[in-house]
Amino acid sequence: MDELVVRISHCVENGKINKASPYPNAMKGMEGADELTKQALDAAIGPDAILQACNDGMQRIGERFSRNEVFVPELLMAAKAMHAVMAHLEPFFKSGTVKVKGKFVLGTVAGDLHDIGKNLVRMVVEGNGWEVIDLGVDVKSTKFLDAIKNTPGCIVGLSALLTTTMVNMSKTVQEIKIQFPATKVIVGGAPLTMDAALKMGADGYSHDPQGAVTFLDKISAA
Amino acid sequence: MEIVIPQVEREKDTFEVKINFRDLTVNKNDIELALGYTEGAIPVHFEEMVDDVLSQLPSHCEIQAGYRLLDVNKSDDRNDGLFVGDKFFKLHKIVTSQLRKSEKAALFISTIGPAMETWAKTLSTEGDIALSYLVDIVASVTEEQTTDVLQDHIEKQMQMRGLKITNRYSPGYCDWSVSEQHLLFSFFPVNFCGIVLTDSALMVPIKSVSGIIGVGTEVKKVNYTCDTCGMKDCTYRAYRRGKTKRTN
Known part of the structure; x- marks a missing residue:
């Protein structure tokens, strides 16, 4: 090299x-x-x-x-x-000499203003060749649904820090899966585990930004 | 010399507590621990940045704090929370058990104002993400310490009445739903301490803390039960860990 x-x-x-x-x-x-x-x-x-x-x-x-x-x-x-x-x-x-790998819609779920984890994921994912549509913090389900509608083929990432906002995260995942069943969703944040992620219907979970990249690259290669 | 913090009764049993920045002792070790480093292990570069943030901290704090004392009404047939005044707070069993023997509850709120978050946002927009993060962490630690001072003040006030207090608990932590902020804030005058709630029950300014402290003759403070909570990266856990290390 x-x-x-x-x-x-x-x-x-x-x-x-x-x-x-x-x-x-x-x-x-x-x-x-x-x-x-x-x-x-x-x-x-x-x-x-x-x-x-x-x-x-x-x-x-x-x-x-x-x-x-x-x-x-x-x-x-x-x-x-x-x-x-x-x-x-x-x-x-x-x-177009270097192609973006895909589009990633990202946000911290409703009821949660924590953005450090989300921002880290955004930066690392962007650095790995993905286009990130960052919806910000305290994002309601409807905003995620609108973004998915406007970004065909995107993958969605949901972040939360508060244990209590996992309820909102779960609701958002379910609403996404009802309206856009083919859309892949990854969740992350301090209170989560893979088990909790799967229970709420998400396709993936990561406890760090690099794990999100691995997940995205895997989906994109499939 | 013991610090005596003045308070003003704004409405019946609703007090504004005049905490001054000088009443706080923001400790660099607490900040290092909140960042994840063991004591003294923070890289020099970040230590210098923290020093710089700390030097500008006093001019970025507009502390406001207050509390309201209410009767706790026991209900024998409910163990999923408790009645404070005429309203029922739905609490996790750990919190409920700590508050069960309370005769009164002090609902409290405190803030260091919006200046630190504005500073952090500006830095982030300008691309200085590491400094922005450090400002945010220093702000969080400062706000927790403001709440420590408020809690100590409430404890002294209650001691004068021959009463003791419990630990403090906040919506959003220990499985207490953040949506109950609306209920908690309904006990305060509008815009009390300059804090307002968003539709999704988040406080503005962001660097604010609200919560409940049990008061009574039979209550006591206990070690926090952070180990039973799944929130391993909780800011409060890191802050408590720092405090425990410093006081041990």
């Missing part, structure tokens, strides 16, 4: 955005995801290879997050470094 690609992946994993960024301490003064991506494109490295480097970096930080070796701030810095890469890849998505 090209050395530049390896370095981009390393920058994404460690949240090194650009040379000016003081984070992380150990990489102070070094080139970051921004400069290296530009160099890689100038060196005729394909956008697909760079996108894959991004995915690999995000996957590694996601795994470290799952093992409680790093926490949300590190994950957010990684997502920010990934966005620095994505800014360079944007023209390739627009021209």
Whole structure:
């Protein structure tokens, strides 16, 4: 693998955005995801290879997050470094050289204003080549249904933090499944388990952003 | 010297408590623990960011707090909650059992105002997502500590009447439905403490806490039963964990 690609992946994993960024301490003064991506494109490295480097970096930080070796701030810095890469890849998505894998409608369910988990999922999923339609927080079922209607073929992600809003999540899943039975739904959030997700009729569950990517990629490959 | 916080009786048994930012002791360790790090393990970069947020915290807090004292009416044939005043609160059995011996209940609300959430939103919009997150966590810890101060104040007020208090419990936690916020807020004057509810029962400003504290001669505070709850990543659990570590 090209050395530049390896370095981009390393920058994404460690949240090194650009040379000016003081984070992380150990990489102070070094080139970051921004400069290296530009160099890689100038060196005729394909956008697909760079996108894959991004995915690999995000996957590694996601795994470290799952093992409680790093926490949300590190994950957010990684997502920010990934966005620095994505800014360079944007023209390739627009021209169709790099195709988006699909559309993902995402929101925190009604009765819940927590958005950190949802935002993390959004950033990681976007960085893995998906278009995300973010409906925000405290989203009623009707808003999800409208978004599905307007986004044919989309996959839906529901987030919740409060135990008590799982009731609203369950209701939303059921309403989606009644009106759009073919639409795949993944749920996530602190109070959930795979068992609870399946009971409410969801197709998938993930306790971290990387798991959401794995689910989406699996559906898209099927 | 013991801090004495003034209170004003706005309506019968409804008090505004004048908590000042100086009454709080926002502890950096609490914030590190709420972020997930063990004590001293936060990376230097984030520690500096937390320091910066803490330095700006006083100018971003507009604390308001208050409570209302009501009679608790026992109903022998119901064990799924309790009557406070003339209204029935449907509570999880863990909470009900803690409050069962209460003669009165203090329904409370507190907020640090909207400035911290506005700051966090602005940072997020500008793309500074990590700092935005840290501002949000500092705000949550500050609001919990505001509620700690309010709870201590209520405890002292009740001690003067020869009464004790229970732990505090909030809608949205411990399986108490967040929709019961509407019931809880119906006991307060409109816009009390500058807090309003959305249709889906969420408080605005977001950094607000509401809840219930049992009061009586036979009640007591107990260790929180977080271990029996499925919400492993609950902010409150992280906050309690920090407090327990600090006081041990």
